[in-house]
Amino acid sequence: MPPTSLLALSIVVPMYNEEESVSPLVDAVREALAEHPSWELVLVDDGSRDATVRIASTISAADHRVVVLQLARNYGQTQAMQAGFDRARGRIVVSMDGDLQNDPRDIPLLVAKLEEGYDLVAGYRMRRQDKVVTRKIPSWVANRMISWLTGVRIRDNGCSLKAYRRELLDQLHLYSDMHRFLPALAAATANARIAEVPVRHHARRFGVSKYGLSRIAKLLADLLTIKMIATFRESPLAMFGLGALASSVVASGFLAAWLLSPIPNAYVFPGSALLCIALAVFLTMLGLIAEEALQKVRAEEQLERFESRAVHA
């Protein structure tokens, strides 16, 4: 639920061991929003072990527009972002990276685009300043896969610079590593209208990059999840039913192979068919249990949504 007193704009910045970036970042935001009537900058410390919190708190003590949240441990960027969203009081919320690779001067562009009637405006990095092999290529593949699997055409899912309407954020709840798939989730679960604008991108000035190549397996699992949520959110049973159907088709294939087999006692074929039938039965039952597990949560969610809509209306 949003806090009651709303500002025009909140900037949410997750920070993890960014002691060198804090001051330049705050200065850049101040400069970029000098004309803006009311804004706040929410710095979310994600369990940094350097002086990030101390520096941020000092700034916050002198400037009430800067708010510092401190997570109890290092949870990850998604959780830090969600913490910032939960605390942000702006009618429009902008998220960006804490490492100065995004440029706060782009914030007004995003906000202007959002005000044309979108729920989410995603930045995409022009002339991206990153290593080609470890960053650009994996990112290109990931973006293509996300677009293809979810049907949400976003050029640059990895760019943190995005603007959202408060109403949209109230419907989204990020967990795991889901911030990367936020546009896809927003489109799938909240029917968000999404636009993109090009944004500047700077090479990393301080610190080290916090990603590596090891994310690919995780990315695949997350993509499968997003795909499932996007497609079968309304009916998990349908998904498992389709799986059961596919499994039955394979079983029929094995049975056919048994009938056509030139070898007299080809019992591996009916055996394999039975295994596939067992799988089909298992999947169907699993689908039923999934429906069961979600029934109550769904009813509550629906109620919540209508209530939240009434609040904003």
Next chain:
Amino acid sequence: MMATQVRAGIAAQVTVIVTVVERPEPLDALYQEYAAVLDSCGRSYEFIFVAHPFFHEMLEPLLALQRAGEPVRVIESPRSIGETALLRMGLADARSALVVTVPAYRQVQPSAICDLLAAVDGGADLAVARRWPRIDSKVNRFQHLALHLTAGRLANGTLHDIACGVRASRRDVLRAIPLYGDFARFLPLLAIYNGYDVIEIASPQHSSDRSRRVYSPGVYVRRSIDILGLYFLLRFTEKPLRFFGLIGAVLAGTGGIALAVMFVQRIFGQPLGNRPLMLLAVLLATLGVQAIALGLVGEMIVHFNASRRRSYRLREPAAAEGDPPPV
């Protein structure tokens, strides 16, 4: 025995919860030993003994202490429940802001609890005793090693004695950590997971703790299952598909490759119908699909519950100096 007297209506500084669930020593002697220690470091206290019904007889001396006006309360669980549930009962009744938990037997020198309480005063959310130096029997050391090679890894090597039940914390912290099943045993791990600061304080192992402890095979099976459950809880609660998906991918991948190889061999003339290996390959593939399907159900449940469950905890602003106000 001169107990620091607690006036009616004002809570003691420390609630000591003693869970009486295995190999209890005489409880009145235990009380007097710990009470003397708390007197020596100037803390007022109350004791809550939460007992498994099996040890009903051992509670009589405690009731005598209670009648004599000592700050002792006795809770007997109505049915056979585990240590975690007993601890929860004790926590529900604790009146003080600081809580010390001890088992009904001595693991470390009782004086350790003063150090633990000092650590909590110094800002730790949970202070746990570490039996060190250790004078344990070989069997115990081996079990200790096995526990720390499995569950201990979940703390990334920061904890050296998870199984030591002598712990001090704030009541609010202990109440905020979800405790169920048999997870009280792993409390320090759960505390770290929930973003609390955990400090380990070395205390010499008590001589009565060195005796060889061998449990029934069922206990070891249960512990193993607990550790697996804990591993899943701490690492994959929010991303079940990464756990099940990995298992499923390995199974289905192996089965799929075997099937592909046999299919190619079939094209080159070797019949399939008399190869039992195919049954194994299909079995692996179906098991793999089942694991992935379970992971997907898990993801769906996480997704739909995300709005109900905060996946982070904020650090509170530093607490004010001095004793917490009485409750």
